[in-house]
Amino acid sequence: MRTLLVVDDESEIRRGIIQGFNWQEQPYKIIGEAANGQQAIDFIQVSVPDIILLDIVMPIMNGIDLTSYLTKHYPQISVVILSNYSDFSYVKQALLNGAKNYLLKATLNESELFNTLDTLPIQETLENQPQRSIEEQLKDRFFSNHAIHKNDIQDSLFQYPYQTLLVTDLLFYEEDFVLKNKLTLTDLFPYSNIYWLTIQNYVIIIIDSKLVTTAINEAMVSYLQTIGFHDFFGYLRPFFDGNAQAPSLTFINDSPLNQRFYLNDQQIVTDETVITIQRLPIFSYETFHSFLNSLEEEAALNYCFRYLTLLDHQLFDEHEMKDFFSNLFYQLFQHIEKFYSAYSLVNINKVTTLSIINNSLTHKKLIENVQTQFTHFEQLFYSFKSNHHEQLKQELIKFIKENASKKITLRDAADFFHFNYTYFSSFFSQHFDLNFTDFLTRIRIEKAKTLLTEHQQNISEISAAVGFSDISYFSRVFKKETGYSPSTYRRKGVHID
Numbered sequence: 001m002r003t004l005l006v007v008d009d010e011s012e013i014r015r016g017i018i019q020g021f022n023w024q025e026q027p028y029k030i031i032g033e034a035a036n037g038q039q040a041i042d043f044i045q046v047s048v049p050d051i052i053l054l055d056i057v058m059p060i061m062n063g064i065d066l067t068s069y070l071t072k073h074y075p076q077i078s079v080v081i082l083s084n085y086s087d088f089s090y091v092k093q094a095l096l097n098g099a100k101n102y103l104l105k106a107t108l109n110e111s112e113l114f115n116t117l118d119t120l121p122i123q124e125t126l127e128n129q130p131q132r133s134i135e136e137q138l139k140d141r142f143f144s145n146h147a148i149h150k151n152d153i154q155d156s157l158f159q160y161p162y163q164t165l166l167v168t169d170l171l172f173y174e175e176d177f178v179l180k181n182k183l184t185l186t187d188l189f190p191y192s193n194i195y196w197l198t199i200q201n202y203v204i205i206i207i208d209s210k211l212v213t214t215a216i217n218e219a220m221v222s223y224l225q226t227i228g229f230h231d232f233f234g235y236l237r238p239f240f241d242g243n244a245q246a247p248s249l250t251f252i253n254d255s256p257l258n259q260r261f262y263l264n265d266q267q268i269v270t271d272e273t274v275i276t277i278q279r280l281p282i283f284s285y286e287t288f289h290s291f292l293n294s295l296e297e298e299a300a301l302n303y304c305f306r307y308l309t310l311l312d313h314q315l316f317d318e319h320e321m322k323d324f325f326s327n328l329f330y331q332l333f334q335h336i337e338k339f340y341s342a343y344s345l346v347n348i349n350k351v352t353t354l355s356i357i358n359n360s361l362t363h364k365k366l367i368e369n370v371q372t373q374f375t376h377f378e379q380l381f382y383s384f385k386s387n388h389h390e391q392l393k394q395e396l397i398k399f400i401k402e403n404a405s406k407k408i409t410l411r412d413a414a415d416f417f418h419f420n421y422t423y424f425s426s427f428f429s430q431h432f433d434l435n436f437t438d439f440l441t442r443i444r445i446e447k448a449k450t451l452l453t454e455h456q457q458n459i460s461e462i463s464a465a466v467g468f469s470d471i472s473y474f475s476r477v478f479k480k481e482t483g484y485s486p487s488t489y490r491r492k493g494v495h496i497d
Contacts (some may be wrong), residue, residue, distance in 0.1 A: 038060025071098030
């Protein structure tokens with residue numbers, strides 16, 4: 001009787017497997033369940049199952065990490081992955097980490113499940129198991145907590161005099177580098193053994209060879225250039241350092257591997273690669289804000305473009321640069337919301353812009369993305385000022401005509417259109433030949449002329465209808481504008497344009 005553990009964060013799935021299938025007539029017995037990888041480890045430390053039915057996506061510890069843990073610590077346990085259609089890339093990684101098979105949750109049925117379980121090999125007891133592979137042994141020793149010296153490994157695991165370490169990340173491992181080029185690399189380094197380890201987010205390639213590290217470095221770079229693998233970025237060094245000690249995961253994390261942001265034009269980096277980080281040049285926020293507050297957005301962006309040229313061929317701290325530009329774009333959005341909030345942003349979005357900046361993987365790409373975003377803002381401001389001003393002017397005239405009988409001010413109009421008062425005052429001055437009060441008066445007099453010639457209301461009623469509370473003041477203003485008193489204008493039936 002072989003024992004099973006069901007591991008899935010969805011209780012309905014676990015219940016369906018445990019209670020929904022006819023286990024009584026099968027040579028399998030479910031001895032437990034767990035909602036995540038950590039719970040599974042806790043269970044296994046008490047009772048070790050023969051098989052684990054394992055979900056991929058779970059909180060606390062997912063199925064990929066648990067599979068890797070089981071391969072290292074409990075290789076006798078057979079793992080079958082339970083996946084959704086969208087989980088294929090994770091399934092592939094789990095299979096590479098040691099899982100034996102996988103089943104789709106959406107189509108899972110009793111026959112398929114038991115047939116899959118029947119195909120799993122019956123593991124021998126630990127005492128009778130064959131010796132673990134060199135990769136597995138290296139993985140154990142490579143990341144142990146104690147120092148490992150050259151003689152401890154070389155005599156038992158390695159065949160040749162030189163060992164070279166090449167480290168990259170899982171992005172290239174999953175896409176192309178290992179799966180498509182493993183055999184090619186074997187041909188590239190004859191009289192060599194090549195071992196592939198996957199640890200956390202890294203692919204660790206150990207080349208046991210007659211070639212020294214510098215020769216392998218040259219051959220690797222030449223190979224990458226030949227296949228056009230320009231996105232590859234790897235860290236290469238002798239497997240043991242000058243003290244004859246194997247590198248640890250901490251050492252790799254602190255290595256030049258993390259300098260990809262700056263070294264995007266290189267493919268291989270070594271311990272000798274040194275990056276000199278500089279302080280960002282001074283940026284005058286006072287100048288920047290002065291241009292924006294004066295509605296000189298083109299000048300503000302030109303200032304930003306000039307500053308950007310100072311960063312093009314220099315190296316600065318990645319996080320400092322990203323924070324600086326994110327803050328700059330955030331201020332541009334605030335400016336838009338303050339001065340141009342009447343119009344929606346169609347082609348530019350705050351979250352998208354900030355994500356593009358923060359997700360820039362290289363120094364070169366960050367500069368390109370910043371320049372592109374500045375250009376989008378440039379086009380936005382140009383579009384706003386060239387295409388919307390006439391529309392806004394006509395809408396403002398309409399608003400004044402419809403509200404001429406009320407006591408309205410320029411601030412009322414700015415509030416109606418949701419504009420900043422300072423900007424709206426500047427806009428009115430640029431697009432009308434009169435100030436707001438005089439323009440409002442002209443609109444009122446034009447309306448009064450129509451009422452005088454086409455309606456029978458008395459002059460007092462007309463005065464009130466066009467926004468004048470004092471008939472005497474209305475008469476004075478009307479005569480000043482037309483040359484006639486309201487009564488004379490009505491009596492003569494004059495129309496003055």
